[in-house]
Amino acid sequence: MALVDCDAEAPNDREFLKEGELQSTQAVTQKVPVIDKSKCTYCGKCDEYCNFNAIFFIGKHSIIDVLEELCHGCGACSVACEYGAISEKDELLGHVNRYRFSSGNELIEGRMEVGVHISIEIIKESIKAANKFDLVLLDSPPGTGCPFIQTVYRADYVVLVTEPTPFGLSDLKQSIEILKEMQIPCGVIINRADMGVDDVRNYLKQENIPLLMSVPFDREIAVAYSKGELITSINSEWKTKFKQLYHTIKEEFQKVKIK
Amino acid sequence: MKIAIVSEKNSLDARIDSRFGRCAYFAIYDTDSKTTEFFPNPAKDAPEGAGPEAVKFIASKEAKKVVAPEFGKKAEDMLNKLQIEMVNDKDKTISEIIKGF
Incomplete structure (x- = not known):
């Protein structure tokens, strides 16, 4: 499988996946x-x-x-x-960097040059670089602008991560409306789920959108994150939960596919 | 000499606009004839590059000075290139600004 870091303005997946070795760097250019x-x-x-x-x-x-x-x-x-x-x-707009892991998996990273302000071409090239893989995870840039749309445009299923706050709900609604328009199925993960208000959960029920997972506000997770460690490295419980998440996504995707 | 002033409305008692590239109107004041003409800013709703587009417009009106609270980087570069002098002013009406010239 491949993970593509499409957040070319500030790619950070490499911070968490340090083992892979740089295989190639491809320049992305634009005609001027x-x-x-x-x-x-x-x-x-x-x-x-x-x-x-x-x-x-x-x-x-x-x-x-x-x-x-x-x-x-x-x-x-x-x-x-x-x-x-x-x-x-x-x-020169930026680069596509490919990191290969011993498992055969790849991290493909889009990275913009300083001073460039349109990431679209880099996102396109990064996703293209993952063509040969069966399973491709696209780490989307935040927001609902062109970089987000360019990323989810190629996705079969979208996982949206939100927080149970009015701000989180406002962004979530915008994202879901865009995905509806694009006819791409989605599910939601609520981060810091034990804080804030119930509006997000109520909205998901009302819109019939599956809640895939809830992550609590946890000091241990924050500490791991600050060191560039994955949540799954904390304990086996999280590993199991993320494996379950993968199966839930697969099931949800099968459901909408049948429809 | 002609001076362009960013304006919220097309009248002398209107206030100076808060922006250059996306201002509502340009007041073009002629220091020789002491007359002022108002033009809607054609760059107001440009998706991108409103600053340079607004510079094109005031250059086409032969303005040698332009008054606005602030200027964007791209507009500034083009105004310098065209030797159109930038004057910073704010919170006044168009007629109050004209009195200063």
Whole structure:
């Protein structure tokens, strides 16, 4: 199996899985336009084609510039230019690092370069790198923005982790609404489940979404986490619980598959 | 000389907007004719790059100065490039700001 750390902005799975050895590092790049000002006629068509305001163009002052941080690498400007003034160069966005464990399992980590602010391409390439594995776990970035959507888009089943607080519920609702729209089944784990309010549990009942597991607020877990140790290393009880979680997810997935 | 001022509404008693790239209106004050014209900011709802887009707009109106409480990094770079002077001001009405020029 493979675990893909799709949280390319701040990947941290490696902190907990230190044994694997680095097998390869693949650069992820994006095409960015380069404008040859000697060929440019300042017609402004590239600016017109750009959906992201990445071409800074003021025709009457003969000013044209590429704002690389706004560019999505779609190539529309090169298509628009009739004068051959636009070529493309590769800009480094980040890397996909593969770590191989003695068991044959792999940790595949997407990691953005400092200063890059769109992680989508890195997430895509990271997930692609896990193609040959039967079972793939995708560790999604938080929130409900494009990085989350790009990650869950490839998933058969999504496990959402929340907390029993109004803030947790608000985020959970947004995530569940998106997954409904995308028609991807999901289940929920409540972290620090013995604190806060019952709103999350009530919401899950009302929406008929399975509660897969509850993790209490526990000093021992926090200490292990702070040392970069997995919860399953604390005692065999947690190991059993996580094995059970895997079977529960499988069962839930089978149920929705039949439907 | 023309001066662009970010404005919440299209009238002289409107207050200066709190943002540059996504302000509601631009008041363009002409120091020679002492007249002010209001334009809706075409970059207001841009999904990305509102700052540079707003710079394009005020440059097209020939503004040499621009007044706003603050400017984003990308807008600042473009304003410097175009030699449009940035003036920081806030909490005033458009007519109060104009009096200062």
